[in-house]
Amino acid sequence: MLMLRPSMLASFVWLGCLTAAFSIAVLLWFLWDNAWLFFQQFGIQTLWLDEWYPYENLYGFLPAITGTAWALLIALLIAIPCGLAAAIVSSEIVSSTWQAWIRLSMEVLAGIPSVVYGLIGLWLLLPLLQSQLNLLTGHSLLAAGLILSLMILPTIMLMAQDALQGVAPEQREAAKLLGLNWNQQLLRILLPQAWPGIRSGILLAVGRGLGETMAVMLVVGSLDRMPQPFYNILEPAQTLTSRIGREMGEAAFGSLHFSALMACGLILAIVAVFFSFSAQKMRPST
Amino acid sequence: MMQTNIDVKNTPKIHVQKDFLVVEQLSLQLENNPILNNISFSLPITGITTLIGPSGAGKSSLLRCLNMLYSTWGGEITIDKTSIKQWQAGEDNLRKFIGLIAQKPAIFPASIAENVTFGLPRKQRKQDTTTLIHDCLIQAALWDEVKDRLNQPAVSLSIGQQQRLCLARALALQPSILLLDEPTASLDPRSKQLIEISLRRLAKNMPILCVTHDLEQAKRLQGQLIFMCDGKIIETGESQELLQNPQKLETREFLRWEVCDCD
Numbered sequence: 001m002l003m004l005r006p007s008m009l010a011s012f013v014w015l016g017c018l019t020a021a022f023s024i025a026v027l028l029w030f031l032w033d034n035a036w037l038f039f040q041q042f043g044i045q046t047l048w049l050d051e052w053y054p055y056e057n058l059y060g061f062l063p064a065i066t067g068t069a070w071a072l073l074i075a076l077l078i079a080i081p082c083g084l085a086a087a088i089v090s091s092e093i094v095s096s097t098w099q100a101w102i103r104l105s106m107e108v109l110a111g112i113p114s115v116v117y118g119l120i121g122l123w124l125l126l127p128l129l130q131s132q133l134n135l136l137t138g139h140s141l142l143a144a145g146l147i148l149s150l151m152i153l154p155t156i157m158l159m160a161q162d163a164l165q166g167v168a169p170e171q172r173e174a175a176k177l178l179g180l181n182w183n184q185q186l187l188r189i190l191l192p193q194a195w196p197g198i199r200s201g202i203l204l205a206v207g208r209g210l211g212e213t214m215a216v217m218l219v220v221g222s223l224d225r226m227p228q229p230f231y232n233i234l235e236p237a238q239t240l241t242s243r244i245g246r247e248m249g250e251a252a253f254g255s256l257h258f259s260a261l262m263a264c265g266l267i268l269a270i271v272a273v274f275f276s277f278s279a280q281k282m283r284p285s286t
Numbered sequence: 287m288m289q290t291n292i293d294v295k296n297t298p299k300i301h302v303q304k305d306f307l308v309v310e311q312l313s314l315q316l317e318n319n320p321i322l323n324n325i326s327f328s329l330p331i332t333g334i335t336t337l338i339g340p341s342g343a344g345k346s347s348l349l350r351c352l353n354m355l356y357s358t359w360g361g362e363i364t365i366d367k368t369s370i371k372q373w374q375a376g377e378d379n380l381r382k383f384i385g386l387i388a389q390k391p392a393i394f395p396a397s398i399a400e401n402v403t404f405g406l407p408r409k410q411r412k413q414d415t416t417t418l419i420h421d422c423l424i425q426a427a428l429w430d431e432v433k434d435r436l437n438q439p440a441v442s443l444s445i446g447q448q449q450r451l452c453l454a455r456a457l458a459l460q461p462s463i464l465l466l467d468e469p470t471a472s473l474d475p476r477s478k479q480l481i482e483i484s485l486r487r488l489a490k491n492m493p494i495l496c497v498t499h500d501l502e503q504a505k506r507l508q509g510q511l512i513f514m515c516d517g518k519i520i521e522t523g524e525s526q527e528l529l530q531n532p533q534k535l536e537t538r539e540f541l542r543w544e545v546c547d548c549d
Binding site for chain 1: 353355378379380381382385386387388390392394395404405452455456459
């Protein structure tokens, strides 16, 4: 058996940490370097313009930012309660056999490639929305949000389940000994004590939702304009990721269009890094 | 009086009688292993009853049966002739009525004051609980040590203080019976003494059943003593008498710190 000296092990750990930190720094630098041309010409105020038409040098980011925010919001509104409920049922109510099956199904759900979710959305969800809500095609922010919710559900559920199971049995018993019923135990002991882990799961899910490209691109409609009115989630729209995915092939390397798409990537990366760090910071100490 | 001030909805009225809690032919099996075998005893309306015996004798399991943490037992447990299985207000309410303090203190991540009132109904917690907190901490012999830092996190207390906080938390529910599972097992002599003082004081108003491995403590607590071994009650008697003149061989062997062989 391979035996490592503690100093060697520590060196490996440090090497891993430094590599990770270096990779993030290189990634951000690469995006910034390529987006610099765009920001140099248009400045940061372009983030708030609502027209995106690269052939006329119009680079408004607002529709894609709004679309990304809406899709993520819809996804979170569905996935948080569902994920939390599934975690509570799985860790507190059902037998260990069922618990294992629920966990396995969530892990399978987490492992399905995103393009498969996109195809499911394309062939199942869009026709359903089209027929039920009388939409032109079914492509919409609602479709993107629904698909995204399915994709981030396992992250929220699995993290919440781990957090709930991490609550010390002595705490549960102490609550029981004080005569608290199941609801009170859940609301006053389990959820508050598991909350740091649950919150961490939600933030990780936000990070995943922000970066999701393929599935969203297939169902969102990729229409570069603000929804009218802005809360109309039944209209086709655009997200930052689907814009990059759809247009990167058309943009000439080093062009302003290319640089604008890199700026989209930079915004996404900064927000995702922010959420990942927040999740890490909020992770409960064990 | 503790047993007359129960402010819990639907709690059945208790009429004082000599044998307040009666256990008859109590048996328990867990995963096909016999844990308790035909246990019968009773607790008087006041005073301390101490339960001693070797590890694995079923002492903790017995306490857990008494407040329905284990509910698959056979036999009968009655409080004032009311079977605890027929407790009208339900198991959760029964646990407010029979306070149990575990061996390892489990403190909630809240302030000292919030820990004391944790088990109270929300309506009661919203009211002014200053007097209640004061009284419970006094009874648990903890007031002097924490009176200036009631709003500080309870986890900052020492283990001995946490154990007394658990006692105060249980007392805040105004239980009519108090069960303690080795409450001083990991405490320093000073904390041990403080808990014993508060138990003796509390025992003037309610029955207390205390599991201990400490024979000196059993002697100090006085009252009734029950010796258990292999899930059975071997001998019962007044503590001083039983410790000095045990009648049964098993008890004598245990008191000589030898392994009990009940078969």
